[in-house]
Amino acid sequence: MSAPTALDAGALVTGLAWSLRPPQMSGDVPADGYSGDEQRSRARLAELTRTHNELCTQAVDPFEITAGLEAAGVSDRQARTVYGAASVFELAEAMYGLVPRRPSNAGAPVDPWHRPVGLHLLRGLLYGLPGLLYAVALTMLQTGFDALLLLGTTIVASGLGQGLSLLGHVLIGRGQKGAASALFRTALVVGGLLGVLIMLGGWLSGSLSPAAVLAGCQVTYLLAATVLMVMDSVLLLLAVLTPGVLLAVMELSGATAVPRDIALGVLALCVAAAVVAACSQLTGTPRGTVKHLREGFGLARFDYSMGSCYLVYGLANAGLVSFAVVDALGRPGAPAAGPIALMMLPLVGSLGVAEWLVYRLRSRAVTVLRQTRSLDDFRVLARSELVRAVLAYGAVLTALTCAVIIVFPQQPAHLFVLSTSAYGVLGLAFFSATLLLSLGRHRLALGLFSTALVVDSALRWAFASASPEALAAMHLSVFVGLLVVVLPAVVSQYTSAGAHR
Numbered sequence: 001m002s003a004p005t006a007l008d009a010g011a012l013v014t015g016l017a018w019s020l021r022p023p024q025m026s027g028d029v030p031a032d033g034y035s036g037d038e039q040r041s042r043a044r045l046a047e048l049t050r051t052h053n054e055l056c057t058q059a060v061d062p063f064e065i066t067a068g069l070e071a072a073g074v075s076d077r078q079a080r081t082v083y084g085a086a087s088v089f090e091l092a093e094a095m096y097g098l099v100p101r102r103p104s105n106a107g108a109p110v111d112p113w114h115r116p117v118g119l120h121l122l123r124g125l126l127y128g129l130p131g132l133l134y135a136v137a138l139t140m141l142q143t144g145f146d147a148l149l150l151l152g153t154t155i156v157a158s159g160l161g162q163g164l165s166l167l168g169h170v171l172i173g174r175g176q177k178g179a180a181s182a183l184f185r186t187a188l189v190v191g192g193l194l195g196v197l198i199m200l201g202g203w204l205s206g207s208l209s210p211a212a213v214l215a216g217c218q219v220t221y222l223l224a225a226t227v228l229m230v231m232d233s234v235l236l237l238l239a240v241l242t243p244g245v246l247l248a249v250m251e252l253s254g255a256t257a258v259p260r261d262i263a264l265g266v267l268a269l270c271v272a273a274a275v276v277a278a279c280s281q282l283t284g285t286p287r288g289t290v291k292h293l294r295e296g297f298g299l300a301r302f303d304y305s306m307g308s309c310y311l312v313y314g315l316a317n318a319g320l321v322s323f324a325v326v327d328a329l330g331r332p333g334a335p336a337a338g339p340i341a342l343m344m345l346p347l348v349g350s351l352g353v354a355e356w357l358v359y360r361l362r363s364r365a366v367t368v369l370r371q372t373r374s375l376d377d378f379r380v381l382a383r384s385e386l387v388r389a390v391l392a393y394g395a396v397l398t399a400l401t402c403a404v405i406i407v408f409p410q411q412p413a414h415l416f417v418l419s420t421s422a423y424g425v426l427g428l429a430f431f432s433a434t435l436l437l438s439l440g441r442h443r444l445a446l447g448l449f450s451t452a453l454v455v456d457s458a459l460r461w462a463f464a465s466a467s468p469e470a471l472a473a474m475h476l477s478v479f480v481g482l483l484v485v486v487l488p489a490v491v492s493q494y495t496s497a498g499a500h501r
Contacts, residue, residue: 044082044083045083045091045094045095045098046098048083048091048095049095049098049099052065052068052069052072052095053099055068056095056096056098056099057099057100057101058101059096059101060101060369060375060378060497060498060500061096061375061497061498062089062092062093062095062096063089063092063498064498065092065095065096066088066089066092069088069091069092070088074088074091075088076088079091100373100374101372101373101374101375111363111366111367112366113359113360113362113363113366114359114363115359117356119234120352120353120355120356120359121352121353121356122234122235122238122352123229123234123351123352123355124350124351124352124353124354124355124356125238125351125352126225126229126234126237126238126241127348127351127352128348128349128351129241129245130221130222130225130241131341131344131348132244132245132248132249132252132341133241133244133245133247133248133267133270134154134218135248135252135340135341136244136247136248136251136252136263136267137150137214137218137267145211146210146211147211147325147329148329149198149211149212149215150211150214150215150218151322151325151326151329152215153198153215153216153218153219154215154218154222154318154322155315155318155319155322156219156315157191157218157219157222157223158222158314158315158317158318159311159312159313159314159315159318160187160191160219160222160223160311160314161222161223161225161226161314162310162311162313162314162317163307163308163310163311163314164183164184164187164223164226164227164230164307165226165229165230165310166306166307166310167183167297167299167303167304167307168180168183168184168226168227168230169230170299170303170306170307171183171297171298171299172230174298176298177283178283178284178288178292179292179297179298179299180230180297181282181283181284181288181289182284182288182289182291182292182293182297183292183297184227184230184231184278184282185279185282185284185286185289186289186293187223187226187227188223188224188227188275188278188279190223191219191220191222191223191224192220192275194216194219194220195216195217195219195220195271196216197216198212198215198216198219199212199213199215199216202215202216210260210264213264213268214264214267217267217268217271220271220274220275221270221271221274224271224274224275224277224278225237225274225278227278227281227282228240228274228277228278228281231278231281233277233278233281236277236281237274237277239277240270240273240274240277241270241274243266243269243270244266244267244270247263247266247267251263252341306442309442309443309446310437310442312446312450313433313437313442313445313446313449313450316446316449316450316452316453317430317433317449319453319457320426320449320452320453320456320479321344321347321423321426323422323456323460323475324340324343324344324419324423324472325340326460327460327468327471327472328340339410339416340419342404342408342410342416342420343404343416343419343420343423344423345400345404345420346397346400346401346404346420346423346424346427347397347423347424347426347427347430349400350393350396350397350400350427353393353396354393354427354430354431354434355434357389357392357393357431358431358434358435358438360389361385361386361389361435361494362438362500364382364385365382365385365494365500366500368381368382368385369497369500375497378495378497379495379497382494382495382497383491383494383495386490386491386494386495390428390431390432390487393428393431394428397424397427397428398424400424401420401421401423401424404420405417405420412468412469414469415468415469415472418469418472418473418475418476419472419475421476422472422475422476422479425476425479425480425483426479426482428483429449429452429479429482429483429486432483432486432487432489432490433445433448433449433486435490435493435494436486436489436490436493439493439494439499439500440499441489441493441499444489444493445486448482448485448486448489449482452478452479452481452482455478455481456474456475456478459474459478460474
């Protein structure tokens with residue numbers, strides 16, 4: 001928004017331009033002559049609304065009119081001297097209050113949130129399948145440093161993947177595909193180097209342990225998979241994961257005991273295939289990558305700041321999801337990798353449905369915003385859509401949680417039920433956070449989930465001597481608290497019409 005000059009600022013400070021009094025032109029129709037939505041008076045303010053008729057009738061809030069006026073060259077000085085307003089923003093507020101909203105009857109615009117349901121389900125499957133490979137990796141490790149190394153690199157790689165995904169989508173959305181390819185190519189090189197350094201560190205420590213190999217592969221794979229997901233190469237990523245998924249099913253089901261060396265080889269093959277597949281989807285030349293790298297990929301400081309928020313958000317999410325793994329590492333007799341994978345199954349199995357519901361909600365908001373004539377009507381309809389979506393996803397999570405508990409009973413039963421339920425509640429919180437992110441409220445989502453991670457970690461330390469069941473109940477209470485806080489935030493943001501423009 002335009003900044004006032006020193007004279008403008010002085011006028012505001014001394015109170016010379018606080019009230020809005022639209023001056024009348026000679027021969028103007030008096031205010032009492034105003035007779036309906038379509039017959040505005042000839043006062044200067046009313047004439048200005050007619051000049052910007054489409055802007056005024058389609059705007060969802062005064063901010064949108066403010067932006068349009070500034071784009072048209074209306075300054076704060078002009079707002080005061082001609083229209084009697086203190087600023088362009090106050091002028092926009094008066095215009096917004098004067099003109100009722102009249103959505104256009106023109107053909108419906110392209111809905112950017114519409115995607116086939118099958119694509120959402122496939123993407124959800126690809127979000128969850130690596131969890132099977134992760135569970136297989138845990139079965140190869142002993143509790144202690146090896147498992148902590150794999151857990152730590154997984155959390156870090158998840159954060160890097162979130163940040164990379166955000167920056168890649170920003171560049172592609174701006175039509176800068178060359179810069180996006182350069183960014184992805186750089187990320188793949190960095191991921192490969194990190195993986196090699198982790199494995200080299202394991203070798204220098206005395207032996208190249210399976211933990212070092214798996215940790216290095218994990219970092220490299222997650223960055224390559226992020227590139228493929230952002231490029232919408234979902235079928236290619238599914239083909240890459242197939243050998244590892246088959247291995248995981250055989251290992252976790254107990255049907256076949258796969259030798260460790262063969263399992264490591266299959267997982268390494270999946271990683272290599274993912275890197276090759278990601279590189280095959282990129283355009284441009286390595287020389288162009290160097291040029292874009294020197295220019296910062298054409299990203300602004302705000303882009304990097306937002307990418308950093310997503311990175312930290314990814315770290316916080318991965319930390320929360322890993323609660324059962326962390327508990328297992330620190331307690332003898334805790335659940336093994338197989339039961340932990342079952343605990344996560346409701347969350348993992350519903351990711352595709354969650355993504356579809358988020359996109360559907362955003363799509364419905366676009367439709368409702370176009371069809372309603374008042375903000376109150378929009379809020380009512382938007383709240384109704386949101387409640388239905390939350391209840392639908394909650395029902396899916398509840399059904400999956402009950403099915404896992406009944407079909408795959410584990411011992412101790414109380415611990416399994418509590419942890420599985422905790423993952424279900426966490427899934428509903430993730431769904432709400434994803435909607436916040438889609439609305440651009442990334443700092444709000446980051447603050448809520450970072451706080452939840454800090455609280456959960458502090459309580460884990462305080463409950464260090466408690467039983468596994470008590471610890472699982474503590475996690476469940478933290479996630480319920482997170483959900484209780486995040487749901488009202490989602491309602492507030494989603495029912496704000498300005499958040500959808």
